[in-house]
Amino acid sequence: xxxxxxxxxxxxxxxxxxxxxxxxxxxxxxxxxxxxxxxxxxxxxxxxxxxxxxxxxxxxxxxxxxxxxxxxxxxxxxxxxxxxxxxxxxxxxxxxxxxxxxxxxxxxxxxxxxxxxxxxxxxxxxxxxxxxxxxxxxxxxxxxxxxxxxxxxxxxxxxxxxxxxxxxxxxxxxxxxxxxxxxxxxxxxxxxxxxxxxxxxxxxxxxxxxxxxxxxxxxxxxxxxxxxxxxxxxxxxxxxxxxxxxxxxxxxxxxxxxxxxxxxxxxxxxxxxxxxxxxxxxxxxxxxxxxxxxxxxxxxxxxxxxxxxxxxxxxxxxxxxxxxxx
Amino acid sequence: xxxxxxxxxxxxxxxxxxxxxxxxxxxxxxxxxxxxxxxxxxxxxxxxxxxxxxxxxxxxxxxxxxxxxxxxxxxxxxxxxxxxxxxxxxxxxxxxxxxxxxxxxxxxxxxxxxxxxxxxxxxxxxxxxxxxxxxxxxxxxxxxxxxxxxxxxxxxxxxxxxxxxxxxxxxxxxxxxxxxxxxxxxxxxxxxxxxxxxxxxxxxxxxxxxxxxxxxxxxxxxxxxxxxxxxxxxxxxxxxxxxxxxxxxxxxxxxx
Numbered sequence: 164x165x166x167x168x169x170x171x172x173x174x175x176x177x178x179x180x181x182x183x184x185x186x187x188x189x190x191x192x193x194x195x196x197x198x199x200x201x202x203x204x205x206x207x208x209x210x211x212x213x214x215x216x217x218x219x220x221x222x223x224x225x226x227x228x229x230x231x232x233x234x235x236x237x238x239x240x241x242x243x244x245x246x247x248x249x250x251x252x253x254x255x256x257x258x259x260x261x262x263x264x265x266x267x268x269x270x271x272x273x274x275x276x277x278x279x280x281x282x283x284x285x286x287x288x289x290x291x292x293x294x295x296x297x298x299x300x301x302x303x304x305x306x307x308x309x310x311x312x313x314x315x316x317x318x319x320x321x322x323x324x325x326x327x328x329x330x331x332x333x334x335x336x337x338x339x340x341x342x343x344x345x346x347x348x349x350x351x352x353x354x355x356x357x358x359x360x361x362x363x364x365x366x367x368x369x370x371x372x373x374x375x376x377x378x379x380x381x382x383x384x385x386x387x388x389x390x391x392x393x394x395x396x397x398x399x400x401x402x403x404x405x406x407x408x409x410x411x412x413x414x415x416x417x418x419x420x421x422x423x424x425x426x427x428x429x430x431x432x433x434x435x436x437x438x439x440x441x442x443x444x445x446x447x448x449x450x451x452x453x454x455x456x457x458x459x460x461x462x463x464x465x466x467x468x469x470x471x472x473x474x475x476x477x478x479x480x481x482x483x484x485x486x487x488x489x
Numbered sequence: 490x491x492x493x494x495x496x497x498x499x500x501x502x503x504x505x506x507x508x509x510x511x512x513x514x515x516x517x518x519x520x521x522x523x524x525x526x527x528x529x530x531x532x533x534x535x536x537x538x539x540x541x542x543x544x545x546x547x548x549x550x551x552x553x554x555x556x557x558x559x560x561x562x563x564x565x566x567x568x569x570x571x572x573x574x575x576x577x578x579x580x581x582x583x584x585x586x587x588x589x590x591x592x593x594x595x596x597x598x599x600x601x602x603x604x605x606x607x608x609x610x611x612x613x614x615x616x617x618x619x620x621x622x623x624x625x626x627x628x629x630x631x632x633x634x635x636x637x638x639x640x641x642x643x644x645x646x647x648x649x650x651x652x653x654x655x656x657x658x659x660x661x662x663x664x665x666x667x668x669x670x671x672x673x674x675x676x677x678x679x680x681x682x683x684x685x686x687x688x689x690x691x692x693x694x695x696x697x698x699x700x701x702x703x704x705x706x707x708x709x710x711x712x713x714x715x716x717x718x719x720x721x722x723x724x725x726x727x728x729x730x731x732x733x734x735x736x737x738x739x740x741x742x743x744x745x
Contacts, residue, residue: 167529174532177539181640184647188579188681191673218677 201250202229205287207262207275207295212242214273215264221246221275223260228252231275246275259284263296509701517628521621526629534595534630535637542641543648545590549582550574550649554656567661568671574653575672580684583646585732588691591638592724596699599630600720603703604713612704627704631696638692639685679744687735691728698724 194200212234221229229248237243244264248256259280267274277293287293329335338344469475554574561567603626606612615622654668702720706712739745 170532170536171528174528174536177536177644178531178637178640181643185639185643185685188643188646188676189678192676192678192681195673195676 202247203250203253203289204232205246205248205256206290206292207244207246208237208292209242209244209264209295210240210297212244212273213264215244215275216273219273219275220267221248221277223252223256223277224279228256228277244275254286256287257284258287258291258293260287260293261296262293266301505705506698506701509704510697512623513628513631513697513700516623517632521624523625523629526625527632530629530633531637534633535640538591538594538637538641539644541594542587542590542645545586546583546645546649547652549586550578550652550654551656553577553582553649554653555659558656558660570657571653571663571668571671572675574656575650576675576680578646578649578653579676580680581732583649584642584684584688584691585728587642587645588638588688588695588728589725591634591641591692592695592728593721595634596695596720596724597717599634599696599699600703600706601713601717603627603630603700604706604716607704607706608708608710608713627700630700631693634696634699635689635692638695639688642685642688679739683735683739683744687731690731690735694727694731695724698727 215231215234217231217233219231220227221231228251229246231244232247233245235243235245244262256277257279259282261278261280263276263278265274265276266272470479554570557570557573558567561570561573603612606626612622612626615625650672654663654665657663657668699720702716702723706716736745
């Protein structure tokens, strides 16, 4: 009887241990898949889920915080990924965290990566749709890489040609081997240095000058800053303007005068008009002039007769003698 | 007219085995229940098989790990050994190896026991004395194998994984915690449940074939040996066939 009892105990231990191990196994898997404990759901939408499946891990900054529950097709360009997230991160994960699909390692499983953004936002809640980021497609990456490789090959080729040309050019090498050049360059640099020092000084001076100007010192400063001077200048300018106006007036008066003169002359009044316009007067003047000529001739004859006169001969001889002495 | 071509014999065997199985299915839930005999058979079939199953499981885990290592090192995924060994043991190697060892130990013992009872006409005597020999002998044994094999498989899986852990640590240092996490990270319910459910069918097949072969044993000591032998062979083949069916069904249902 006792024997049977012990046998039954052993059997019970055997069966129970088997069942316990089974339960442990299922529990461990369930815990890994977030089937027990408190969770909440989050969603994200993608154009391409790249083979993401239910059960894939969800990571937040590298820590496993849940699994993918379901991948649904919403329409032909939009897929929705529903995730089960551990409630522990509920007060950590924010609404603006960015969801992306990446690969665990280079060839591993697909994982959903949630990355926090450093801007303030509310905490994510049940069934929120988090913003998603288009992840890098390996295909596209490799295609770009191949293009880059081609470019690099071309560049390397060109570089080779250039270097060959440089190597074959004697001028360059003599230039490089010439030791005086470096000395010259040294000197030149020293000069450049001093020049730049001078420029520095100049610029400093300019700075002080501009400072002075700003403060209103000196002529330019006064020009710019002195309000009194500007007033005077204004007055002067005004005066100039007035003078101009006066000149204008004067010139118009002059104009009028000339016009008057013109009309007077043309209308036959006064001496000038008679002189310029009357032809009869001209003849009279001519006659008068002829008469004067005749009169002067008669006077000349009279003078010659006087010279030969005894009374006046002595005076003329004296005049001749004094002329000869000179 | 006697038709004794091998195909006909095979078909007759299949038909009779199916009929025997059907008889079991229509009988096991009806009273009266032979509970004491069931528990006794459970003790013999389950508990007594544990050392053998445990040993083979341990060695399988250890050997599998050590055999996998060179290839995994070649591929540079040495760190994935726990995951791969875990999946292999839980999904396939644990259930099938355990069931085969179980068939070898239990199938033969049932076949020989019932065969000798049949030969010595104890079964007929039982019927005369008023006990239903089918219920007392067959139903209790088939139920015991059906319910004990899954338990054995779970224990064997555990021991195998421990063997694998030791195997990993021969050449490498992996903490038990890391090994544990790596194994369970790679496992899902789709790995465990189909593998667990199919062990019920393995157990049922071993019990059914053993009982059928023993129950219908030929007269004479030669018949006993033959029924013991053929019960092991047929149940082993049946285990593989069920395994094939199981993987196809799980694949069809999308659990794979």
